[in-house]
Amino acid sequence: MRYILFATTLTLFTIAAVSALFSPLPSVASGAEIGAGRPVPTPAKKSVKTIRELTFTDGEFDGNAITKTDDEWKKVLTATEFYILRQEGTEKPYSGSLLKNKKKGSYYCSACGLAVFKSDAKYESDTGWPSFFKPIYKKNVTEKVDKNLSEERTEVECARCGGHLGHVFDDGPQPTGLRYCMNSAALKFKSGR
Ligand SMILES: [Zn+2]
Numbered sequence: 001m002r003y004i005l006f007a008t009t010l011t012l013f014t015i016a017a018v019s020a021l022f023s024p025l026p027s028v029a030s031g032a033e034i035g036a037g038r039p040v041p042t043p044a045k046k047s048v049k050t051i052r053e054l055t056f057t058d059g060e061f062d063g064n065a066i067t068k069t070d071d072e073w074k075k076v077l078t079a080t081e082f083y084i085l086r087q088e089g090t091e092k093p094y095s096g097s098l099l100k101n102k103k104k105g106s107y108y109c110s111a112c113g114l115a116v117f118k119s120d121a122k123y124e125s126d127t128g129w130p131s132f133f134k135p136i137y138k139k140n141v142t143e144k145v146d147k148n149l150s151e152e153r154t155e156v157e158c159a160r161c162g163g164h165l166g167h168v169f170d171d172g173p174q175p176t177g178l179r180y181c182m183n184s185a186a187l188k189f190k191s192g193r
Pocket of ligand 1: 110113114159161162
């Protein structure tokens, strides 16, 4: 009887010791402790997509063009940006991220960062693409007749890097009567005056 009692006690002790060894450690810092001044741990870097640095250039185009090969552009542009900016693609209507953007600020070429439009010339054209009635400076965009389709259209490019931004039509509002119909993916917006 005594032996059985001893054996049972030993078994229970062993189970307790083993489970203590294998039980998960208490968490090092609870959410409340992190909020109380401890640095928030940085997430694992390998799952974070690298965001390309783009330097924004305000003001009128100074005439210094940027030229890159397709391979060089592919390294810095996303597949969608490359398709639109370098292959004259057009994003689907109502799909662009800047269509409904009503914030005050400037729109830059998403390939080279040159300022091309301002929020004060943006308007709702009901076409499904961000629309402006004038560029920020006439010098900052290049307009070219595009004969890719049977219908002749005027293509709008960034004057500095030649990136395709969209097209311009003559059915816009006053004071210009023009509609610069742009692709969101060809533009980067920055808030400001
Ligand atoms: Zn550009």
